[in-house]
Amino acid sequence: xxxxxxxxxxxxxxxxxxxxxxxxxxxxxxxxxxxxxxxxxxxxxxxxxxxxxxxxxxxxxxxxxxxxxxxxxxxxxxxxxxxxxxxxxxxxxxxxxxxxxxxxxxxxxxxxxxxxxxxxxxxxxxxxxxxxxxxxxxxxxxxxxxxxxxxxxxxxxxxxxxxxxxxxxxxxxxxxxxxxxxxxxxxxxxxxxxxxxxxxxxxxxxxxxxxxxxxxxxxxxxxxxxxxxxxxxxxxxxxxxxxxxxxxxxxxxxxxxxxxxxxxxxxxxxxxxxxxxxxxxxxxxxxxxxxxxxxxxxxxxxxxxxxxxxxxxxxxxxxxxxxxxxxxxxxxxxxxxxxxxxxxxxxxxxxxxxxxxxxxxxxxxxxxxxxxxxxxxxxxxxxxxxxxxxxxxxxxxxxxxxxxxxxxxxxxxxxxxxxxxxxxxxxxxxxxxxxxxxxxx
Amino acid sequence: xxxxxxxxxxxxxxxxxxxxxxxxxxxxxxxxxxxxxxxxxxxxxxxxxxxxxxxxxxxxxxxxxxxxxxxxxxxxxxxxxxxxxxxxxxxxxxxxxxxxxxxxxxxxxxxxxxxxxxxxxxxxxxxxxxxxxxxxxxxxxxxxxxxxxxxxxxxxxxxxxxxxxxxxxxxxxxxxxxxxxxxxxxxxxxxxxxxxxxxxxxxxxxxxxxxxxxxxxxxxxxxxxxxxxxxxxxxxxxxxxxxxxxxxxxxxxxxxxxxxxxxxxxxxxxxxxxxxxxxxxxxxxxxxxxxxxxxxxxxxxxxxxxxxxxxxxxxxxxxxxxxxxxxxxxxxxxxxxxxx
Numbered sequence: 001x002x003x004x005x006x007x008x009x010x011x012x013x014x015x016x017x018x019x020x021x022x023x024x025x026x027x028x029x030x031x032x033x034x035x036x037x038x039x040x041x042x043x044x045x046x047x048x049x050x051x052x053x054x055x056x057x058x059x060x061x062x063x064x065x066x067x068x069x070x071x072x073x074x075x076x077x078x079x080x081x082x083x084x085x086x087x088x089x090x091x092x093x094x095x096x097x098x099x100x101x102x103x104x105x106x107x108x109x110x111x112x113x114x115x116x117x118x119x120x121x122x123x124x125x126x127x128x129x130x131x132x133x134x135x136x137x138x139x140x141x142x143x144x145x146x147x148x149x150x151x152x153x154x155x156x157x158x159x160x161x162x163x164x165x166x167x168x169x170x171x172x173x174x175x176x177x178x179x180x181x182x183x184x185x186x187x188x189x190x191x192x193x194x195x196x197x198x199x200x201x202x203x204x205x206x207x208x209x210x211x212x213x214x215x216x217x218x219x220x221x222x223x224x225x226x227x228x229x230x231x232x233x234x235x236x237x238x239x240x241x242x243x244x245x246x247x248x249x250x251x252x253x254x255x256x257x258x259x260x261x262x263x264x265x266x267x268x269x270x271x272x273x274x275x276x277x278x279x280x281x282x283x284x285x286x287x288x289x290x291x292x293x294x295x296x297x298x299x300x301x302x303x304x305x306x307x308x309x310x311x312x313x314x315x316x317x318x319x320x321x322x323x324x325x326x327x328x329x330x331x332x333x334x335x336x337x338x339x340x341x342x343x344x345x346x347x348x349x350x351x352x353x354x355x356x357x358x359x360x361x362x363x364x365x366x367x368x369x370x371x372x373x374x375x376x377x378x379x380x381x382x383x384x385x386x387x388x389x390x391x392x393x394x395x396x397x398x399x400x401x402x403x404x405x406x407x408x409x410x411x412x413x414x415x416x417x418x419x420x421x422x423x424x425x426x427x428x429x430x431x432x433x434x435x436x437x438x439x440x441x
Numbered sequence: 442x443x444x445x446x447x448x449x450x451x452x453x454x455x456x457x458x459x460x461x462x463x464x465x466x467x468x469x470x471x472x473x474x475x476x477x478x479x480x481x482x483x484x485x486x487x488x489x490x491x492x493x494x495x496x497x498x499x500x501x502x503x504x505x506x507x508x509x510x511x512x513x514x515x516x517x518x519x520x521x522x523x524x525x526x527x528x529x530x531x532x533x534x535x536x537x538x539x540x541x542x543x544x545x546x547x548x549x550x551x552x553x554x555x556x557x558x559x560x561x562x563x564x565x566x567x568x569x570x571x572x573x574x575x576x577x578x579x580x581x582x583x584x585x586x587x588x589x590x591x592x593x594x595x596x597x598x599x600x601x602x603x604x605x606x607x608x609x610x611x612x613x614x615x616x617x618x619x620x621x622x623x624x625x626x627x628x629x630x631x632x633x634x635x636x637x638x639x640x641x642x643x644x645x646x647x648x649x650x651x652x653x654x655x656x657x658x659x660x661x662x663x664x665x666x667x668x669x670x671x672x673x674x675x676x677x678x679x680x681x682x683x684x685x686x687x688x689x690x691x692x693x694x695x696x697x698x699x700x701x702x703x704x705x706x707x708x709x710x711x712x713x714x715x716x717x718x719x720x721x722x723x724x725x726x727x728x729x730x731x732x733x734x735x736x737x738x739x740x741x742x743x744x745x746x747x748x749x750x751x752x753x754x755x756x757x758x759x760x761x762x763x764x765x766x767x768x769x770x771x772x773x774x775x776x777x778x779x780x781x
Contacts, residue, residue: 088712092516092735099519121517266719269711274604402517406737409712417719420624431720438536439737 047076049332051339054082055109056090058292059158059322064355066348070339077335086268087111088409098125104327106336110155112321113405115145118155120402123148127326127333129156133341141397142361146323155323156344157361159352161287162318162391163222163311165195166294169380170305171282175205181309181382191313192223192252195283199261202282210280211263216253216419217412218267218285223249224408225287225398226317231408232401238440240407241433250411254425257418264419266412273297279305286311287319288388292356295378308382316394321361359388366392403439410435509744516738529745533733539746541721542729543753545630549705549725550698553634558690560642562683565649566675579650582643590703593640598708601632623709629723636704641697645690652686653679688765695757699750702727726750 043049053061061067067079082105084090091114097103110118118126129135130153135143138157146155165188169179177198178184188194199212206212213219224230227245232238240246256262263281265272275281276297284294286308294306311317324343326336342348349360350370357376365371366389374385401407414432417423423431510529512522533539568579585593600607601622609619622628656679664674680687705723706714716732717724724732726746734743 086711088715088736092738095516095738099516117517266711266713269709269713271603413712413716413719421720423720434536434538435737438733438739438742441532441739 049076049335050078050080051332051336052080052082052105053107054105056084056087058356059109060352060356060358064351066343066351070342098122101329104329106330106332107340108325108327110323110325113408115155115323116400117402119148123152123154125327126154127328127337128152132337137364138361139363139392145400155325156340158322158324158344159289159358160318160361160392161289161320162359162388162395163315164286164308164387165283165311166286166291166306166308167283168279168305169307171207171210174207175202177202181307185309188312192219195312196256200259203261210282212261213283214263214272214275214281215265215267216256216262217415220249220253220415221319221408222285222315222317223252225319226315228396228398230398231404232399234399238401253415254418262419264416266416288357288359289320291376291379292358303378304380307380308384308387310387316391318395357384406439407436506744506747509740510748512741514740516740529741533742533745538721539729542724542726545723546699546725549630549633549701552630553637554694554698557638557642558645561645561649564646565653568650569653582646585640586644591707594636594704594707597636623718626722629718633704633708633723648690649683649686652683656682692761696754699754700727701725
């Protein structure tokens with residue numbers, strides 16, 4: 001089909017098409033410059049501010065109703081929480097946001113396994129909280145962990161993870177083991193070897209389909225956490241291959257795996273959650289924050305079946321715990337700092353402890369009745385205040401390293417392979433070393 | 442758009458001494474110059490958007506990734522780059538996990554692509570017949586393609602779950618023991634392949650169908666006059682006519698399986714997904730890259746993996762091209778009756 005057009009018409013059409021093409025191009029090239037909305041826009045016309053808190057796992061603020069309370073105290077401020085279930089997924093996202101300088105919340109949680117790396121490499125991105133918050137209130141090592149070389153404290157301590165042992169009374173009873181807290185603690189007074197011996201006793205009469213422990217990697221973590229030397233030495237050199245605590249933890253884990261005392265679950269994953277729901281594990285090594293996880297996943301049906309006793313051999317160790325940090329790039333740094341100060345104050349930490357059992361890092365909270373005489377109804381009213389406060393005072397000051405989190409995860413994965421696949425300890429250790437060296441290298 | 446452009450050389454007037462030109466003539470000359478410029482330049486304006494966008498979002502990242510691959514860069518300090526030359530490539534080539542993920546990628550690629558394309562051919566052949574509500578069927582087979590990777594992978598993750606999974610429950614009804622799908626080396630690869638097959642079979646079937654519709658009908662008529670059955674017609678007429686299309690789908694599927702990421706990441710999810718299973722049994726190259734860059738925090742080796750993937754793809758493409766050429770030449774030899 002042949003179309004004849006007037007010359008002028010053609011030219012106009014060409015012009016239109018050409019300009020359209022160029023406009024589209026221009027739009028495409030400029031349209032990628034928009035940064036993502038970080039959720040904080042400063043104050044609106046009425047002076048109302050929305051603060052965003054990005055965290056992971058369970059910080060307990062929602063459960064304790066603290067954000068609503070803060071809004072009541074400061075009607076102009078609303079707090080929104082954005083929670084990532086697994087810290088492992090949360091941390092890379094945080095690093096990306098720090099690198100690009102966009103998408104950060106007003107308050108960001110940081111896990112203890114990452115704090116050293118953040119302090120070493122990203123301290124400049126965070127506000128110094130020591131000017132506003134009295135850091136001497138925390139247990140002594142907590143502030144040290146978050147202190148940058150410049151002396152700035154970039155994270156406010158939320159909780160610490162003193163060690164205990166959670167056990168399922170019902171399963172213990174069926175297997176003919178004592179169910180009384182003191183009695184159970186006495187049977188394990190010699191330490192983790194006694195714990196494994198108790199496990200063998202459990203196995204003899206264990207109810208069908210149940211296991212003494214959920215995961216040997218938890219025991220490994222408890223052993224490593226109880227030592228001042230973990231994966232790095234004081235000069236910052238990785239020494240995980242020679243570290244006595246790593247070796248001891250690994251050997252115990254290998255023994256538990258070979259004797260089939262563990263169900264070999266990767267903690268926090270779906271199957272682990274299912275095991276709690278179905279009550280197929282009799283004991284879980286319990287840093288304070290673990291109790292909240294157990295009550296969440298075991299659900300109301302298992303209320304009162306669980307109990308808490310002191311960790312084997314009275315292990316005093318810190319596993320986990322977190323910090324709240326305020327990125328400098330936020331639009332409401334001052335308000336965010338106030339919020340962090342309030343959230344980590346003794347009263348609020350006590351409230352969170354009461355709600356989900358994560359233990360305060362603020363020593364001012366230890367004397368509050370909410371902590372001192374705290375019991376967890378879910379755990380047969382176990383006197384957790386007393387159990388943890390004793391442990392918290394004697395926790396050794398651990399040397400942290402930048403890749404602690406990755407090292408712990410890699411070794412845990414291989415412990416799981418020994419449990420689940422019967423991988424030989426030597427082969428599993430080699431695989432762990434390969435991954436860890438990649439992470440450090 | 443069925444318009445043909447008229448040729449425009451008629452507008453060029455014979456050259457004249459310019460000072461004698463009446464104004465209208467001069468304008469005519471100017472106009473014709475504009476015409477010619479328009480003729481030469483506007484096609485570039487039309488294709489410019491693609492090339493500008495490709496330059497900004499395709500070429501630049503590609504080259505920059507290559508630049509990163511030659512440096513030590515960590516996630517915690519993107520601003521400090523230290524030149525290390527080929528060290529990152531050396532590192533990944535000596536990492537057994539890299540080779541595990543190469544072989545995983547190929548195995549999953551083969552067990553997902555081959556059945557997928559065969560099924561797609563069969564489906565397309567069936568849809569090519571006259572049947573009732575053909576548009577409906579054609580839409581139905583495309584629906585899996587319309588779902589997002591994430592939702593498909595999450596649903597299949599529930600199907601393949603070790604305890605309480607739909608598949609194990611069904612197997613239990615028949616009397617089989619439950620299988621820990623994600624944990625086994627073969628079962629996990631099979632599970633991922635099934636997700637891929639489910640998503641892409643319909644898409645490929647539609648491409649084949651479009652190609653089949655273009656096969657001239659007289660070929661089939663001639664074949665049936667010669668007494669060829671339906672099956673023989675499919676083998677001797679349909680398949681040879683579809684050869685270029687089949688080659689195209691093979692290339693596309695290869696590139697797709699090379700980049701498998703979402704399915705293995707979400708099969709178990711969480712920490713296990715990010716390392717491709719507890720023994721890296723379903724770790725694909727993309728997962729290896731992601732794990733190296735984002736979990737371990739070293740972007741140099743991760744970028745090197747990206748370039749290694751490109752090299753592998755080019756290698757596969759070259760092999761494909763050689764096979765295609767060999768097939769074509771042997772074909773023409775048969776056709777021209779070059780028999781001894």
